[in-house]
Structures are given as C-alpha cells and as structure tokens.
Amino acid sequence: MSIHECLAEKFEAHRNHLQAVAYRMLGSVSEAEDAVQESWLRLSRSDTSVVENLGGWLTTVVSRVCLDMLRSRKSRREESIETHLPEAFVSHEDRSDPEQEALLADSVGLALLVVLGNLNPAERITFVLHDIFAMPFTEIAPIVGKSETAARQLASRARRRVQGAGTASKADLARQRELVEAFLTAAHAGDFDMLVAALDPDVVVRDDRQTGALRVTRGAKALAKQISGRAQAAQSALVNGSVGVIVAPRGRLLYVIEFTMRHGKITEIDLISAPSRIRQLDLAVLGD
Incomplete structure (x- = not known):
C-alpha cells in the first residue's frame, strides 16, 4: 500500500465524524461535504509525520474551513442584505439527497439548526465544538483566534441564545x-x-x-x-x-x-x- 493510500484510509476512518461536525457548523449537507473534502486536500498536502492525534488534527482543520465558510457567508449577506435571504434560511446549489438530508436534519433537530444559524461564526464554531463534541477550550481558542477566556465567553453567550433567556415559567x-x-x-x-x-x-x-x-x-x-x-x-x-x-x-x-x-x-x-x-x-x- 502506498503512503497516499495509507493516508486516504486513515482519513476515511474519520470521515463520518468530520461530516457530523461540519454539518452542525454549516447546516447544509453539500457544504459540509465541501468542507470535509477541503480538509482531505489540506491533509494530502501536509506533513503529518509528527501528528500524534490525526482525528484531532482533522477536526481542527475542518473547523477552520467551516469558520472561513461561515465568515464568507456572513460577508456576502451583509453586502446584499436587501436582496438575498440569509444562508441559514436557504442553501445554494443543493447536491445532496433530499431524503438523506431530511433524516440528518431531524436527527440533529430542526430547531437547533435554525438557532445555530442565528449565531455569529465564532459563536457557532465554539458552541458546536464544546457543547456538542466536548472539545476543550484550550483546543478551541486557536481555531477561532481567541484566548481561552474569550472562547469560554463565546460558548456561554451562544448557550444563552440557544437555550433562550427571559422565558415564561x-x-x-x-x-x-x-x-x-x-x-x-x-x-x-x-x-x-x-x-x-x-x-x-x-x-x-x-x-x-x-x-x-x-x-x-x-x-x-x-x-x-x-x-x-x-x-x-x-x-x-x-x-x-x-x-x-x-x-x-x-x-x-x-x-x-x-x-x-x-x-x-x-x-x-x-x-x-x-x-x-x-x-x-x-x-x-x-x-x-
């Protein structure tokens, strides 16, 4: 087996996890697939001989890819806010299987997907990684470019928005x-x-x-x-x-x-x- 084939095999072992992370961050199967594919391209171009935890390395990479995609999405929305629906409400070209995506959306929770779409990119990445996938803040902070304390504050703010505040009894x-x-x-x-x-x-x-x-x-x-x-x-x-x-x-x-x-x-x-x-x-x- 060649080095490239061995690397591809290791990547495939982590694909489902990466897809799950990316979907919760992006809310779109097709975009999540794009993010996972980009993480493979970055892996194939990188020297991973010193990487001890490939799964953690790949999660970090796909999270950074998703963060860039969310920021780009937000920028496009602000540039044409009167003429385009927010990306949280509609998708671009949809290449996914409708039945598959419906099942996935139901398994994650439609309400959660919608509420996550209202968070800013850093809040969403931090909340997904910490509250859903239990990643420690020491690893999340470099991904979002914040201090550990600031990352904790992002997660706390996101959590309040997800759970709601000032509700009835x-x-x-x-x-x-x-x-x-x-x-x-x-x-x-x-x-x-x-x-x-x-x-x-x-x-x-x-x-x-x-x-x-x-x-x-x-x-x-x-x-x-x-x-x-x-x-x-x-x-x-x-x-x-x-x-x-x-x-x-x-x-x-x-x-x-x-x-x-x-x-x-x-x-x-x-x-x-x-x-x-x-x-x-x-x-x-x-x-x-």
Whole structure:
C-alpha cells in the first residue's frame, strides 16, 4: 500500500465524524461535504509525520474551513442584505439527497439548526465544538483566534441564545407546549374538530408570506379549513420566550409561527417569513 493510500484510509476512518461536525457548523449537507473534502486536500498536502492525534488534527482543520465558510457567508449577506435571504434560511446549489438530508436534519433537530444559524461564526464554531463534541477550550481558542477566556465567553453567550433567556415559567411553558403540540398534531392529521378546539372562535391569523399586503384570516373554522392536513416539517421552538413553531423542511427555515394564547386557547397567530422580521425574533431550542 502506498503512503497516499495509507493516508486516504486513515482519513476515511474519520470521515463520518468530520461530516457530523461540519454539518452542525454549516447546516447544509453539500457544504459540509465541501468542507470535509477541503480538509482531505489540506491533509494530502501536509506533513503529518509528527501528528500524534490525526482525528484531532482533522477536526481542527475542518473547523477552520467551516469558520472561513461561515465568515464568507456572513460577508456576502451583509453586502446584499436587501436582496438575498440569509444562508441559514436557504442553501445554494443543493447536491445532496433530499431524503438523506431530511433524516440528518431531524436527527440533529430542526430547531437547533435554525438557532445555530442565528449565531455569529465564532459563536457557532465554539458552541458546536464544546457543547456538542466536548472539545476543550484550550483546543478551541486557536481555531477561532481567541484566548481561552474569550472562547469560554463565546460558548456561554451562544448557550444563552440557544437555550433562550427571559422565558415564561416552566408551568406556563408546559401549558403552552401542550396546546401548540395539540394544534400541530391536529393540523398534520387533518382533524378539523381538534383544530377548532385548540383555537379561540375569533382567532386572528396574520400571514406575511404573500408578496405585498399582509394576509389576515379570522375565525377558527376558516383557519382550520386552510391548514387541515398540513404542518409537515413543523417543530416547536421558543419564539420570543414563548412556545412557537418553526417550519424548516430539511433544516431550511421557511417561516416562524408566533402564538398568542389566553385561557387555554390560541387567540392570535403570526406567520413570519420575511428575513428582516425573522432576524428580530429571539429563537431558541425548546428543551424536553
């Protein structure tokens, strides 16, 4: 076996781990594959004779590649913020298998992917490496170009954003979640009566997905007719500190649903898809 073949074999042993790291950092299977391929190219051009921990070396390399990709993504977004959706919401050319990516997004958690997309590049890299893959801050700090103390602060700030702050009490959240989950279950199953039961008779729905004017629907029965049999790719999340919903097929955020609830009924629903409005929302993962 040649040296190149031996190196390729060692790399393949780490590919799944590198793919998992890159996917959580980038939120796209195709981009994660690009990052992993770039890490192979860098490995093949490097002298690794003194590398004692190849897995750690490769994780560092793929993390730096992902950080560069995230920073480039952020720069492109800032240059054309009025004409392009954020990369966290849509992908570029999608070369991946839709079914494969849907399964992967579900396994990671749609809400987590969406919330990670709201972090800045350094926060996202630090959170993924430390909180998900348990890498020590001594190894993370050089990757993000920060001191160990600053890396800890990045992770702490990211953790607060992922978990949410200033939320309602656990009891309130439990009641909200029960109502929202009942609403989603009924919508998905097409259970008209169950949908109506979750809604206030005079519920108001505001939907910004139509170009131009805000679309407003009033009344439980009118809404139930519209959404019965839908709610695929919908998942509960914290929206501005209360239980809401994100709709993100294959991890690509399409819109956020914010609820107003009173006396055990949903009284107002806001469907928010405009990127400028979504960026103003405080989105967080809803814990178990």
